[in-house]
Amino acid sequence: MTRPAVLGFATRQLHAGADSADPHRPRATPIHLSAGFVFDDFDEAHARFAGSADGFSYTRVSNPTNAAAERRIADLESGAGALLVGSGQAAVAVTLLSLVSAGDHILASPSIYEGTRELLRDDLSRLGVHTSFVSELNNLAAWEAGIRAETRALFAESIANPKNELLDIAGVAAIAHGHGIPLIVDNTLATPYLLRPIEHGADVVVHSASKFLAGHGTVLGGVIVDGGRFPWDAQATRYPQLAVDRGADGLTRVERSGAGAFLEQARHVAMRYGPTPSPFNAFLILQGIETLSPRVQRQSATALRLAQWLESHPAVASVDYCGLSSSPQRRLAEHYLPRGHGAVLSVTVHGGRDAARAFTDALGLFTRMTHLGDTRSLVLHPASTTHVLRGETELAAAGIGQGLLRLSIGLEDPEDLIADLDQALTVASEAEILTRAGVR
Known part of the structure; x- marks a missing residue:
């Protein structure tokens, strides 16, 4: 053929x-x-x-x-x-x-x-x-x-x-x-x-x-x-x-x-x-x-939808995602990323570290772990984990505030992820109110 x-x-x-030279002609690559x-x-x-x-x-x-x-x-x-x-x-x-x-x-x-x-x-x-x-x-x-x-x-x-x-x-x-x-x-x-x-x-x-x-x-x-x-x-x-x-x-x-x-x-x-x-x-x-393209295509589409939804939420200070029309890198994205903008984005919630903690702990579908690219959606707080050895000045220079969270979007239904984010942002907003009131 x-x-x-x-x-x-x-x-x-x-x-x-x-x-094609393997005399046994296995369909899947053997584990040697x-x-x-x-x-x-x-x-x-x-x-x-x-x-x-x-x-x-x-x-x-x-x-x-x-x-x-x-x-x-x-x-x-x-x-x-x-x-x-x-x-x-x-x-x-x-x-x-x-x-x-x-x-x-x-x-x-x-x-x-x-x-x-x-x-x-x-x-x-x-x-x-x-x-x-x-x-x-x-x-x-x-x-x-x-x-x-x-x-x-x-x-x-x-x-x-x-x-x-x-x-x-x-x-x-x-x-x-x-x-x-x-x-x-x-x-x-x-x-x-x-x-x-x-x-x-x-x-x-x-x-x-x-x-x-x-x-x-x-x-x-x-x-x-x-x-x-x-x-x-x-x-x-x-x-x-x-x-x-x-x-x-x-x-x-x-x-x-x-x-x-x-x-x-x-x-x-x-x-x-x-x-x-x-x-x-x-x-x-x-x-x-073998399933890379359908996974990444779906994950990228869901990430864009979530980024757009998050950007309009009152509990969110900012969203970093080059697929957004508001992104300063939107023109570059149109040139380099016609198939999608990736499955990883960051969202900064109002209220700093206390709100970020409340948001993270309230999530039910997002897994709290240090990883990316999983079939499951993941969340991590960089300032207290991956970037924990950086001082506040270095974090500020990198644009990584205490309210910033990294999301890696998986293959769940987008509606379920939005519902999970929504209830967690409600909890984060309550934490922000308590912080401003001096309760925390």
């Missing part, structure tokens, strides 16, 4: 990367729960380790189930290849450790997941890699001014956590490329169904596959997708590990792997540091991807 040359997204999320794989003979063992033969040797390096997930995600993201790792934080760490050395610099968005911010600010700085953050997400002049001679990567999120801020990917990519530097984009909240950063100029995309890709809140996983277009050899002195340093075969990574040089470097970094996902997790991620 001949397949069409160009397949739609929904078709590819079911079929891309399938192994094996630490290692048998070599036919002495010479094959040598060839696998030397990289001169295809196949698998040890699951810490690669595994057939993991490889199937890598092929499918790379296809959906319009990438040249992908690497599956143990978590989203592992994806960020492995990507950056593949590119930087002591003395290097990373320029990052001010609007990123707090765990990533701490990795950049605290952990990499101990290794001699310094990070600065631009003052405004889409101030292209600030991105330009922030680049130094030692800058090795620009890093941002396509849709930022927790306030649904949208990155001007093409604008920032143009600045990065003007300086011979790659742009790395965390695309977790957008997913490849809503937005594919590589198509807009990004060079590397990372995901927390634990979120929307897996979709059910059951597993951890991360993925790195390489666009395969960045000219590493043209920037040899910046990236000697790719284009200068020679291996035992006398070749650089670029000479050995061509367009796949970065991904091979990342695989070796991951192999040494060990953030290898279980093949069982890879299987569950593949299962989740």
Whole structure:
């Protein structure tokens, strides 16, 4: 049977990367729960380790189930290849450790997941890699001014956590490329169904596959997708590990792997540091991807409806969601997000922390937990959880007040979610009245 040359997204999320060579012809990708794989003979063992033969040797390096997930995600993201790792934080760490050395610099968005911010600010700085953050997400002049001679990567999120801020990917990519530097984009909240950063100029995309890709809140996983277009050899002195340093075969990574040089470097970094996902997790991620588009489409539609409803509620001070007509990023959203604006939004209730506490505790359908992209709707208070180590000045600069709550919208009926929010906002309003009266 001949397949069409160009397949739609929904078709590819079911079929891309399938192994047609498996003699048993399983319909679902098998779970290869094996630490290692048998070599036919002495010479094959040598060839696998030397990289001169295809196949698998040890699951810490690669595994057939993991490889199937890598092929499918790379296809959906319009990438040249992908690497599956143990978590989203592992994806960020492995990507950056593949590119930087002591003395290097990373320029990052001010609007990123707090765990990533701490990795950049605290952990990499101990290794001699310094990070600065631009003052405004889409101030292209600030991105330009922030680049130094030692800058090795620009890093941002396509849709930022927790306030649904949208990155001007093409604008920032143009600045990065003007300086011979790659742009790395965390695309977790957008997913490849809503937005594919590589198509807009990004060079590397990372995901927390634990979120929307897996979709059910059951597993951890991360993925790195390489666009395969960045000219590493043209920037040899910046990236000697790719284009200068020679291996035992006398070749650089670029000479050995061509367009796949970065991904091979990342695989070796991951192999040494060990953030290898279980093949069982890879299987569950593949299962989740099969329903990615209908899930994200429905979640995004519900999120927009809830954002519009919340914006008109008297107990609500503000709503951050780029799909709203009132959003300052509405024009960017029309360009980058024609299929929907994501399932994560933030809402700030009147009355500060006391009202936020009352609102959170009164919710019945929203689950109180630190996660995103679940089939169930979730709620979290960033100022007291993910951002708890920031002082009030830093929180204010980030626009994260004591009354702000992050909502991740699931697959429940919108009417039920609105009813739950409505009764919780009533409780929050009562708490605000008591606070103003000095009762609390």
